[in-house]
Amino acid sequence: MSKMIAGVFLVLAGVCVTSGEYELSDYANHPCIRECVEGAPPMTCVYNFTVEYYYVLSKACYDCPYNITDCFRPHCVAADGVGRGIITANRMLPGPAIQVCHNDMIIVNVHNKLEGSEGTTIHWHGVLQKGSQHHDGVSMITQCPITPHSTFQYKFKGGNRGTHFWHGHAGTHRSDGLFGALVIREPLSRDPASHLFDHDLPEHTMIVHDWLVELTINRFAGHHHAGYDNKPASMLINGRGTFREFPISNTNQTTHTPLAVFNVQKDRKYRFRVISNGIMSCPIQVSVDHHDIIMIATDGVPHDPIVVSSFNVFAGERFDFILDADKGVGNYWIRTRGLGLCGAKSTKQVAILRYENATETQPSGPTDYDSGRRKGKLLNPWNEKGGPGRTPVSWLNTTLADPLHMKQVPDKKFYVAMDFNKLDNYKFNHEELYPLAAVSRHMKLYVPQLNHITNIQPPSPLLSQYGDIPKDMFCGPHDTRDCRREYCECIHVIKVDLDDTVEMVLIDEGVTFNANHPMHLHGYHFRVVAMDKLNKSTSLREIQQMDEAGLIERNLETPVAKDTVTVADGGYTIIRFHADNPGFWLMHCHIDFHKAIGMGLIVQVGELNQMPRPPKHFPRCGNWEYTGEGEGEGERGTPRCPVNGAGRNQGDTCLLIHATLSAAIFSILCIRRSM
Template structure:
């Protein structure tokens, strides 16, 4: 007979002998007052003989070894969103005293005090670590006074739970100040992901964190390439400004990035004094002879591609955007905003400390940050000396030579190939047909708008239907440059498109009449049938910009069939004509599967997906230098309302409280 657990309650305790009751009370007192135990994350040691569990001090209930045959869990997290000061009282004598810098209430950022927005007072926010198939429950309480927000689970496909995707006014009502919202969904796709506020300014100000979904070694086709997959080897990179974008309206139009952070910390270089402040560098510990899986996340909300390299070590890429790939050896990584790469670092060099460096590009140009890869037994240098400066400068020179421009062929050497898995073979067979069932050609560019006057802006605020251009177009000293998809600026509806479609005014949808105006702001929705093979060709026309753009599709990962830069301005009609003549090549054999794609400057990218996940899914540019305007976004609406799962019970509703016929 199996063991059973019995918990006495209420009156039953009174019948116990006095001595037993005293022992129970004493044990309870000791448990409540016992010193905190240091927590070391769960790990699985892989050996040639199979899987061997290490006995660790303590593990959380859901951050655990993920093994076949183990029952999935329901994993509960509590997120409290609130403003916090960086370099606050919890930091005590940090950054002056290194030992004080590890306090859990200390958010250093780059050592310059400012207001941040935090998840549970942390930067980055609290990590979510679960196993594939677990049910994730996150109760979000907002103390962001005067602000509304929502959390997007970047990389989770939300199959069967589209209402949990976290896009305000598309999948849910925004979370209001002093209210609570519950996200509940299954972690159906393993890999390295992250969560973030879907408001760009909130994301930039600190509301983001890692979301790691592990799987059993038997389900990971690259598990034989590494020995350890540790919680402390998650590396999340983020740009940081000394201005709180949420509260500083002037900084939102021309965002100035001050530093690049590694796991929420990093030193800051002051260009006026030509000095760098002393912030303890992040350390990643390894033991000689072992192979370690590192999970690297570019959590940038801004236009900040980052380059990463480890001194004296090669990187073996084993996954991208959570999907396994054919192992590829590279000297460095280049990650665009929203991208994730899983790499293996073999600790096979002399026992020492090695630089791990990230360098920013585009909006983060001329910014860099360092961390240490530290071998067990190595002496960590506590201050810069000639030797450490020399090795750091040599590494930086190599990285800058390798990637002096994002268009350099050597800048992004990793050419990913899909590693086919048996559980997606039926889907791949549909997607690898020579011709798709449906094609979409989506042009985008940066356009200049000027010459808006009083008659273009409805300053009377009357309720009659009239053309009302956004006020940010009016009364400007210089023309405004706006990124747009198909010359349309995206406008969010007053009610969630997914859960309250009946409350969305039909007149908000993009129309030919809107397109004929000198500026069109509308709800851009593209309808696609369920269960078709769809090719989307993103065309970066390049008349108004010389930058590449990074797009992320919610609800899907897709095959990246090909991309090319033509090196000159183009238009979508030219690309469509070339495709009709078979001049756009498609990799139909081993194209990588991603949820984020880089469209090169003056070029195109072709992606393919199978529309088997019904919902209203946002397709958005992850790279932006401003929060002014609607940005480059549109909705891919897959299927009809009848194909959707029921709206969860007690799901919040929102929208207009007055009809246009009323007069105030």
């Protein structure tokens, strides 16, 4: 009897489940996109994200780019014209934007449809998750990966305003397209910069990033195992750009995929929100031809306005600026120009700033790499000291009204040194067969580490299954191994007490390469109290001696608040935060390859008995080994049947209940869909 009903259930499910089982909406007209009004009740904002493998210029694109209108069809991802596999939410690049008001409740149902049987998670970058720590979306820190063919519901309050974004936080999914904007607006009466602009429009959110011309895992494996380069040749602005040229038959002309366009009206002032989903070590310089801009916020937090000609944005950072459309009606280039690894490839991209009533043509002027060099004041320089024309973020003064909690002497202080270390990492080198010392120069792989330690993923999430993790997997500041001489890996944890004032002195020793590391801390805004570049290289000991001698000045009065900040090569950045958000919070380099191979550590805030309890029926995962046959849960595929929250029925009775209820529900759904 039970088998018959189960068969009926499958037939009903087969009829009812179609390609539209999960809506693939862009949410451009979501009801939560509205003017935020003082005193108005918060809304509940629901989204469905279907995560799957997809492709640039798929069949959905028809004749794009030869017919440009085809490039704007639903599900058409044109990107830069290079056909390659991607990972998307709702077949969009970037994925759907979440635009809400302060204190709205955000609910996102993530449906994992990755055919490669990969787990995934979504991190809400910049959202502090106070009271919703289990929804931070970090694989094996705050949750298990969302398994294939299953759904996970994120639910959290938009509790801190500003320009944020969401992105995949498992594997290299973020680098392949799994990301999108997340903007939490507040009433204009609470925005300290509201008097400086006329419009704050969703369509003026801009996501910039370097872009590979193949699936990231191909480049990752080739770089780490076979010495292939890791330098991006392309770049995208809101998922669009030009890289590949398409020849037009019977002519000597070419065409290309369309650029992003941002529309303005003359003599109006606009707030632009810029997000870097940077992938590799590729700082991006942003500028607008013939327009200076007013910088007003970074990482969602306002600061005193500063007028600049251009700014650099590092991976994971966000900047808000005001553009005064006071030039002649026309089209102007918005330029992005890559530094670091991207400088080696002259990687760049352009978008169009189009005034109302301008012709729908491209701006005049070259679009080569050198044309993106903008003279004048630059905010957030890459590996340069602050000075005339160069303003580091540590010179910005916050307008944040929150209490500083800046003690003269912090409760906890950590020196964290980073560099590429010359060690035989067994994952990519074999000490006997192909050690680091024996391979050719272009195949030498140095290990990016913090304090000479590689952070590894726990077998179970720290926040919900701490007791399931073997204690010998952990290490911390007092590890006694000689990690300078041999490769060291562990779950790298530093512990602070709840309500501590914590200072971290981040040092990029800069011995191996001229690089930098944008460091992101989950769960917190920190204050950037000091920052400097000393030389081509430095050392933890040198910075410590300077600090002990009182040679490092700190701004403890008005320091800017951020969640992602660069550490200059051969320099330091000092951050402080008030440890008022209990949990296990990942701090890591936001360059995807560096994060993937362990350049990070975990900040434990509070004792285990102070950690938030997992939500009811929160997923569990971890190691398992065979211990014999027995009455395990789900024995022989039999579903569990809770009875009034305790106990369960088993056998055919349980299966009959499940099948009958499921068939009834699907019957109702099918009837409603057919009406």
